[in-house]
Amino acid sequence: MTTLAPTGRLRGRTTPRRADVVFRSGTRVFGGAVIATLGVVAAVLVVSSVPAWTRFGVDLITQTTWDPVRDVYGALPFIVGTLYASAIALLLATPIGILTAIFLSEFAPRRVAIPLSFTIELLAAIPSVVIGLWGVFVLSPFLRDTVDAWLVATLGWLPFFRGPSYGVGLGAAGVILAIMILPTIVSISREVLSSVPNSQREAMFGLGATRWEVAIKAVLPYARSGVIGAVILGLGRALGETMAVTMVIGNGQDIPVSVFDQAQTIASKIAVTFNEASGGLQTQSLVAIGLILLVMTLLLNVAARLLVSRVQQGPAQ
Amino acid sequence: MSATPGTLAGSRAPFAERLAAVRGSRRRTMDRVMRTVALAAAVVCVIPLAAILLFVVIKGAAALNLDLLTKPPKALGTGGGALNAILGSLQMVALAALVAVPVGVLGGIYVSEFASRRSARAVRFGADVLAGVPSILIGIVAYTLLVLPFKQFNAAAGSVALALIMVPVIVRTTEEMLRLVPRELREAGYALGVPTWRVVLSVVLPAGRTGVLTGVMLAVARAAGETAPLLFTALGSRLVNVGEFGQPMDALPLFIYNGARQPITALNEQAWGAALLLLLFVLGVNVAVRARSWGRRAG
Known part of the structure; x- marks a missing residue:
């Protein structure tokens, strides 16, 4: 709503009251605190991980041995695990999420679309640890006995589907992550699609297009960058998600190859090991991979916000 | 030798037209399929939502009893309840809200009432980015600043970590809700010669009260459902801790995590029971709060 310009300009008097000056600068402190907090988060992670970076340098990212006994730390398996689990999640959640968003914004009547969007957004409110609990005791055994068993039997000759599956592992983590990022992808894509002007649809209908063609050839291309932004936001959430993943990914220390391998993501490795770490080089190395995670999620978030706001402000290029 | 008129007309129609008719029906089928x-x-x-709710309700209800609500845990797996976790969650979330609500609301007031377009965008952006920081990293930060110096896991650090998670949410909703307050209300205040701070606090804020409360x-x-920020701060505890924020404290999410492991x-089973309690609270709040705003949007 741009009509409601900053109302501070409405002050009638030319010399502001002292109380007003105090109040305004007071609120500014708190507004600034939000930005300062980000700075503090980054600063703490950088400062506490300096010893690890100076000791290992790039080896921290490129080496595969994480050994507290020898005090040598290379985090490549966890970085790969993070990317692998997130990739599975995106592969599952992107098509389903975008199709659902199209259904909600283009096909469903309002009385269906509104309660349905509401329900899907509720999924995002479920605490991660509760989803993890369900993942360990319900989803993993179910996957092991059905989908995993079938995949091993039919595609097991591929290294990516080499069995056996224990239920817990990368695949389960990927499915859990897909469930957790679906609401993000759906609700933001739906908003972006709904903000496409009706003239775009009418023009296409005028040419005799079906509703599906309108959605795919007129609406989706117009909203493309926003939908990509929604997917990237989902990816950002997947990379940093901790508890549910920790509970279902098992505990693997090697670079995962098969989707049934047990693994660790950066976040789950930190969750599981941080309190056991002695406070020395191991803790500093954990903070260092936390910093990598921070940089990845920040970049993705910033990129996604820019893409989403571009669609909502005007036509995409 | 009389063919039906339909086929006759069909066979006489120009090739291109017939092709278009076939394509049209194919397009229509495609439309229906997609x-x-x-x-x-x-x-x-x-x-997934249905499946999660179903299992938490069934398994949770089986584990739900008076002991779960009123007793602390006994020695490993021999009964007792989640009283330590329930009281811990209440206390830590309450303290976190005590910190985060003033910070978030005042920050939101700044963005909506005072900030220039550029600083408004900066704070909004900062809040969005802060909300995207993985909560486990918030836990590391709280650990470094509030646990390490005292060499003691403590509930206060957990509360601060939870507050950091709450602030961006409150800032964003407060700002959005206050911007919906009609300009005329503010003008009426100023016309009466009311100072800005009073216009904001006694006119704008009460007018946007419901929305701010929603946020x-x-x-x-x-915050009540967050686990990761508490792992390295409040740590969890098998003892009932009331009011000792310098000591470790349990919380429902930690109780669930440890019970599941x-x-x-x-x-x-106790973890399922605790999950049901947590879910009732979290979804209850979400349904109550969102149903209202969705009803308004629909109406």
């Missing part, structure tokens, strides 16, 4: 696929995708989105409640629900059936 719309069904889209509907199916929407159904798939709802299945606060959603933030509280979110042990290979002890009784503890797993």
Whole structure:
């Protein structure tokens, strides 16, 4: 709503009251605190991980041995695990999420679309640890006995589907992550699609297009960058998600190859090991991979916000 | 030798036209198929929610009893309840709200009432980015600043970590809700010669009260379900801790996590019971708060 310009300009008097000056600068402190907090988060992670970076340098990212006994730390398996689990999640959640968003914004009547969007957004409110609990005791055994068993039997000759599956592992983590990022992808894509002007649809209908063609050839291309932004936001959430993943990914220390391998993501490795770490080089190395995670999620978030706001402000290029 | 008029007309129609007719029906089939696929995708989105709710309710209800609500845990897997976790969650979330609500609301007031367009965008952006920081990293930061110096895991550090999760949510909703307050209300205040700070606090804020409260409640629900920021701060505890924020404290999410990790059936069952409690609170708040705003949007 741009009509409601900053109302501070409405002050009638030319010399502001002292109380007003105090109040305004007071609120500014708190507004600034939000930005300062980000700075503090980054600063703490950088400062506490300096010893690890100076000791290992790039080896921290490129080496595969994480050994507290020898005090040598290379985090490549966890970085790969993070990317692998997130990739599975995106592969599952992107098509389903975008199709659902199209259904909600283009096909469903309002009385269906509104309660349905509401329900899907509720999924995002479920605490991660509760989803993890369900993942360990319900989803993993179910996957092991059905989908995993079938995949091993039919595609097991591929290294990516080499069995056996224990239920817990990368695949389960990927499915859990897909469930957790679906609401993000759906609700933001739906908003972006709904903000496409009706003239775009009418023009296409005028040419005799079906509703599906309108959605795919007129609406989706117009909203493309926003939908990509929604997917990237989902990816950002997947990379940093901790508890549910920790509970279902098992505990693997090697670079995962098969989707049934047990693994660790950066976040789950930190969750599981941080309190056991002695406070020395191991803790500093954990903070260092936390910093990598921070940089990845920040970049993705910033990129996604820019893409989403571009669609909502005007036509995409 | 009389063919039906239909086929006759069909066979006489120009080739291009007949092709168009076939294509048209193919396009229509495609349309119908893809719309069904889209509907199916929407159904798939709802299945996990239904499955999670179903299992938490069934398994949780089986584990729910008076002991769970009123007793602390006994020695590993021999009964007792989650009183330590329930009281811990209440206290830590309350303290977190005590910190986060003033910071978030005043920050939101700054963005909506005073900030220039550029600083408004900066704070909004900062809040969005802060909300995207993985909560486990917030835990590391709280650990470094509030646990390490005292060499003692403590509930206060947990509360601060939860507050950091709540602030961006409150800032954003407060700002959005205050911007919806009609300009005329402010003008009426100024016309009476009321100072700005009083216009904001006694006119604008009360007018946007419901919306601001919505944001606060959603933030509280979110904080109540967070586990990762508490792992290295409040740590969890098997003892009932009331008011000792310098000591470790349990919380429902920690109770669930620890209960699920042990290979002890009784503890797993308690975890389901605690999950039901947590879910009732979190979803209860979300449904109550969102149903209102959705009803308004629909109406």
